[in-house]
Amino acid sequence: MAARKDPASKQGLLGSTSTEHHADYSSDSDDNVNVNNNNNTSEYPNRRQRQHAKRRTPLTNRAPSFQSLPTCKSWLARRSQCWLMCVAFGLILFVILLVGGGLGYKTIITGEPPYGLSPPWYPSPKGGIAGTWYESYRKAALLVSNMTLAEKVNITTGVGWQMGLAVGTTAPAVLVGFPSLQLQDGPLGIRNADNVTAFPAGITVGATWNRQLMYARGKAHAIEAREKGVNAILGPCVGPLGRMPAGGRSWEGFGSDPYLQGIAGAETIKGIQSEGVMATVKHFVANEQEHFRQPWEWGLPNAISSNVDDRAMHELYAWPFGDAVKAGVASVMCSYNMVNNSYACGNSKLLNGILKDELGFQGFVMSDWLAQRAGVSTALAGLDMTMPGDGLGWANGESLWGKELSRAVLNGSIPVERMDDMVTRVVAAWYQMGQDNQDKWPRDKGPNFSSWTDAKMGVTSPGSPTDQQEVVVNQFVNVQANHSVIARQVAAEGTVLLKNEGPVLPLTREGLRKRQNNANNTTSSDKIKIGIFGEDAGPIPGGDGPNSCKDRGCNQGTLGSGWGSGAVEFPYLVTPIQALRKAFDSSKVQLHEYLSNSFPSSPSDKTVMSDLDLCLVFVNADAGEGFTAWENVRGDRPDLFLQKKGDALIQSVAAKCGGGFSDVVVIIHAVGPVILEHWIDTPQIKAVLFANLPGEESGNALADVLFGHVNPSGHLPFTIGKSLQDYGPGGQVLYLPNGVVPQQDFSEGLYIDYRWFDKHDISPRYEFGYGLSYTSFEMGNATVKTIRPKSALPFPRLDALVPPPEYSTDIPPVEDVLWPEGDVEEIRKLDKYIYPYLTADEASAAVSAREKGEKYPYPEGYNTTQPLSEAGGDEGGNPDLWLLQAKVSVDVRNTGKVAGAAVPQLYMSWPESASAEQTKKVDFPVKVLRGFDKIYLEPGETRRVEFSLMRRDLSYWDVEVQNWRMVMMEGLEGDNGDYVFRVGFSSRDLRVEVRW
Ligand code: BGC
Numbered sequence: 003m004a005a006r007k008d009p010a011s012k013q014g015l016l017g018s019t020s021t022e023h024h025a026d027y028s029s030d031s032d033d034n035v036n037v038n039n040n041n042n043t044s045e046y047p048n049r050r051q052r053q054h055a056k057r058r059t060p061l062t063n064r065a066p067s068f069q070s071l072p073t074c075k076s077w078l079a080r081r082s083q084c085w086l087m088c089v090a091f092g093l094i095l096f097v098i099l100l101v102g103g104g105l106g107y108k109t110i111i112t113g114e115p116p117y118g119l120s121p122p123w124y125p126s127p128k129g130g131i132a133g134t135w136y137e138s139y140r141k142a143a144l145l146v147s148n149m150t151l152a153e154k155v156n157i158t159t160g161v162g163w164q165m166g167l168a169v170g171t172t173a174p175a176v177l178v179g180f181p182s183l184q185l186q187d188g189p190l191g192i193r194n195a196d197n198v199t200a201f202p203a204g205i206t207v208g209a210t211w212n213r214q215l216m217y218a219r220g221k222a223h224a225i226e227a228r229e230k231g232v233n234a235i236l237g238p239c240v241g242p243l244g245r246m247p248a249g250g251r252s253w254e255g256f257g258s259d260p261y262l263q264g265i266a267g268a269e270t271i272k273g274i275q276s277e278g279v280m281a282t283v284k285h286f287v288a289n290e291q292e293h294f295r296q297p298w299e300w301g302l303p304n305a306i307s308s309n310v311d312d313r314a315m316h317e318l319y320a321w322p323f324g325d326a327v328k329a330g331v332a333s334v335m336c337s338y339n340m341v342n343n344s345y346a347c348g349n350s351k352l353l354n355g356i357l358k359d360e361l362g363f364q365g366f367v368m369s370d371w372l373a374q375r376a377g378v379s380t381a382l383a384g385l386d387m388t389m390p391g392d393g394l395g396w397a398n399g400e401s402l403w404g405k406e407l408s409r410a411v412l413n414g415s416i417p418v419e420r421m422d423d424m425v426t427r428v429v430a431a432w433y434q435m436g437q438d439n440q441d442k443w444p445r446d447k448g449p450n451f452s453s454w455t456d457a458k459m460g461v462t463s464p465g466s467p468t469d470q471q472e473v474v475v476n477q478f479v480n481v482q483a484n485h486s487v488i489a490r491q492v493a494a495e496g497t498v499l500l501k502n503e504g505p506v507l508p509l510t511r512e513g514l515r516k517r518q519n520n521a522n523n524t525t526s527s528d529k530i531k532i533g534i535f536g537e538d539a540g541p542i543p544g545g546d547g548p549n550s551c552k553d554r555g556c557n558q559g560t561l562g563s564g565w566g567s568g569a570v571e572f573p574y575l576v577t578p579i580q581a582l583r584k585a586f587d588s589s590k591v592q593l594h595e596y597l598s599n600s601f602p603s604s605p606s607d608k609t610v611m612s613d614l615d616l617c618l619v620f621v622n623a624d625a626g627e628g629f630t631a632w633e634n635v636r637g638d639r640p641d642l643f644l645q646k647k648g649d650a651l652i653q654s655v656a657a658k659c660g661g662g663f664s665d666v667v668v669i670i671h672a673v674g675p676v677i678l679e680h681w682i683d684t685p686q687i688k689a690v691l692f693a694n695l696p697g698e699e700s701g702n703a704l705a706d707v708l709f710g711h712v713n714p715s716g717h718l719p720f721t722i723g724k725s726l727q728d729y730g731p732g733g734q735v736l737y738l739p740n741g742v743v744p745q746q747d748f749s750e751g752l753y754i755d756y757r758w759f760d761k762h763d764i765s766p767r768y769e770f771g772y773g774l775s776y777t778s779f780e781m782g783n784a785t786v787k788t789i790r791p792k793s794a795l796p797f798p799r800l801d802a803l804v805p806p807p808e809y810s811t812d813i814p815p816v817e818d819v820l821w822p823e824g825d826v827e828e829i830r831k832l833d834k835y836i837y838p839y840l841t842a843d844e845a846s847a848a849v850s851a852r853e854k855g856e857k858y859p860y861p862e863g864y865n866t867t868q869p870l871s872e873a874g875g876d877e878g879g880n881p882d883l884w885l886l887q888a889k890v891s892v893d894v895r896n897t898g899k900v901a902g903a904a905v906p907q908l909y910m911s912w913p914e915s916a917s918a919e920q921t922k923k924v925d926f927p928v929k930v931l932r933g934f935d936k937i938y939l940e941p942g943e944t945r946r947v948e949f950s951l952m953r954r955d956l957s958y959w960d961v962e963v964q965n966w967r968m969v970m971m972e973g974l975e976g977d978n979g980d981y982v983f984r985v986g987f988s989s990r991d992l993r994v995e996v997r998w
Contacts (some may be wrong), residue, residue: 067840075300120344122863123355126384126420127870130806132877134330135364138433142426143807148178151408151818154425155838157183160391161405162836163523164465167449167475168232169193169567170371172390172428173838174446179428184449185282186230189237189254190697191223191570194453197480198226200572201489201703203563203695204239206496208256208266208719209773211905212936215492216256216266220273220281222485227279229481233448235334239568240267240322241337242290244674245754246718246735249639250292250625251693253673254568257719259770260318261931261955264325271329278436278443283326285337285370286357287319287346290991291735292628292637294744296372297394298603299628306736306744307340314751316959316966323363324954328878332365332431336385338373343743344624345380350861354385360871361879365434366427377402378415379861386424387782391836392859397465399834408819408838412848415858422809450477466832482573486699493696493703495903498716499689499774500678506616506665506688508710508776511587514616514665529592531613536620537646537656538671542596545775548575557624557630557645561671563695566627566637572698578620578669581701583628583767585709586928597648601654608658617659621648622671638735642677642726644670649680653890656686669693669704675722678767678926692718710776713902715936717773721755722765728766730758743783752927756989760928771907771988773933777941781906784985784994787889794970796882796953799875813852816845870966883954883966890949890983892994896939908933908949911991912958912980913969922968924958929984932956949985956981 130139146154153175161171161182170185187193190201201219210216220238220397227235240888242249244258252258256266256320265281274281288308292301310319323334334357336347346352357363366386372395374380374388380402383607393402410416414573437443452475456465461470499507506514537543542550542559551558552718554569563569579595586593594610596602599621602611621644628637635645643649656666669687670676681687691714706712723729732750753761755769821839831837840848873879894904933949957966971979986992 071965080524120342120351123350126354127358128423128806129317131802133803138430141433142429143328151814152838155407160389163390165463178513183233184236187236188237188568195451199485202492202697204255205253206694209716211494216269220270224274224277224279226481236282240268245290247637247675253564260321263322268325268329271331283331284335289337304743307343310748312961327361329362345375348380348383350383360874362877365431396441401836404836409848414852468833490699494712497707498692499714501690503688512590530615533594533617535596538620538622546675549574555630560621564626564673576701581705585705611658612661614660617666619655625673652681656684668856684952699975713776715903717905721770722768757927769990775902777902778902779904781893781993783893784996786996786998789886796880879969888951892985895944901940903938909946
């Protein structure tokens, strides 16, 4: 299919494109790829901007490498051969593009996608049906009804990559006083900014299992965002869920279980939004791997399709988004990948059906950066805001919306009602957060930092080649307050003690508890000698500081976070060695530091080695977002092994520390599970701490745990298997394309992580939920109380509590979108900046197309109104799903000698021979997490812990009825008929059981 370079033909009445299924990627997604050929890298004014260049460089931009020139004669002789080769090459390329982009969804190797195509779901449900948003929609309607079409387009379309100071910027609606919105990454702090906190990553937060900390971190993050002039944080991240342990971005989320992700995401959102900042939960949905996540980044014209069945979608991948919506999230970011062969940002079943109707989402759907792959059809499918505004190529200034959206409304392709709903959703979210309060949100101040330069002075639209005046872009406002306290607490509580024999931990300031020094007469040789090994204990070698790799895209020095848009500039990073030097009493302890992964082997080292009383070894494994790679880690890890020869280092230390007789403690920083099998059973290795990704307070938090100032209470938010294969076929990243549209079938359905291990009876090394403490806990006295009697289905859906705003459906006058003239509205046009305006000719062409009755080729199913879901009806879905159904209570007792926090976890099993009507067998996981708490107990103290189970927790998604269904086994008491609730301290350490 020929590339259509003219943006006018991309959109609008006839030229526009895709239906939502295979034609979706056959249209704008591939045949209109406008690579940023015009980009001159000299335009990038600074280091950070260069960092972004990589992601923007299309493959087609690569300079060819030339061999020596042939002589004229040989050239003539080979000319025909050459032509033939060129033609053949061209043909192959053409066929690839044709197949990938146009002719169908058939894949080269796997044949048709097994789950077929994503069904159509129209029309897009309007926002404004939830009582909780009533006031915000009322105010929004007043504002929107006074907006021009150009203003509406401004609010829904980003101004372009690097056209504002934040990573995403919308234009204002000046006449009605609605500001430009500033959107900034990411889930662990304010990206690309100075003087902000580098919080621990999501995976560390998940490992705390501490709701209060989840909330507190979100709140602190939002305070920093507001003080930096950011309206919306691009986080939290609850997708990827962690289906594949090697997936590159799972660390941005909270762990490989939907319930844990859901609670952690919701608490983070509540924390963020308590400060009036919009949270953006991302990436909706099934964005589980980095390879092929978006077109062209991996050399293919299309992104991967995650093929997910209806039950797995509901019970796993969309589940945490349900919690986010229930928590009142302002925005949802749709993901790059396709879902069931339709791009997530143009997938009407996902956006209109699941998100807006079934989950009752009241905020706005924002695209991931360049995840919008078509124009009109994405609006119809439920997308409300396109980011960063450019269409199919970075910084090309050719939006799929912008002026094309104006055109599509004028020519009648996009119903006025849909346009109004898009903008109303954004404005309502702004009111809902209280951002109309000018004391907290001074109008038109914008961010006080630039994402693109560290210098004080710069231009506000560095993405535009147009000359601009330099202004102050970085005011260096320090917003960190005392947030390091929260960062440290999260990092400490998110550290998981995996092994502690002896127990060798906690250490004392004097070194080891078991060997006493002669306190009165300590000579150097009498000191306890402790060896610290591994690059991961120290700073980046070479002294460049923790930010020396762009977007943290390398593994050097101690690992504080993964890489990509989910990383921030560290204001500082307390390395483990810094903290350890302080923590040990230097009059009693002598540290021997080997901050490299090469095992020391000089004769003098050997002598020292044999004399060591204790060794601490630091190792790690890193990963990140697919736009950059480090060594062989192209976003996703290629395996689950420790990196930089970490296993060999541990084994050497264990063999040589104190001549092989001294104790060894291993500390791991990692983005996810790592294989420990090479050394975990080595007798000298007495203790292992899994410190996840601790952020700026890394060393301090680690010392807190190592020395027992904080009793470890972290628990694994994923399973540590004995091999990558143990995670099953669904746990494997697809590293090589299996088609022009790579197909990733989620055939394992519900069985990821511990559910897979349970189903196939595979012993993990450390199971999901596992974590030791310096004390011990017991549990007993479990009871269950029925709050509401069991019933199979929720109450029938109620009518909307309030009606959505009504506006005139008349198509606005062309004057609304014409380029402003004269000095009244001065516009200094910036090249490549995205404007909503049309020329008079363009506008009248749009109107005349409409008048001639030309019709946009609406997607299949567009004219069939879908029935509303019985699972919907309010924000978060049918309110009945969120009503308390049963309560389980247990006593937890601290039976050890020190105070500490326990993490009781409730796992539910559905009735065994579960069949809803006893006619069909329903497949259920052996158990699923359905409750957790974190309680602090003094030695000997007992507390009663209560777990609340809502209807959704007790239900499965019945694909036939299309609703959440509880299992009713009336008359079948006992083993077969009951729900089983087991409570314990991990998914395999279940101490008590009650039946219901
Ligand atoms: C990432 C998003 C991020 C966005 C803006 C994308 O590449 O996938 O998570 O929010 O960039 O930086």
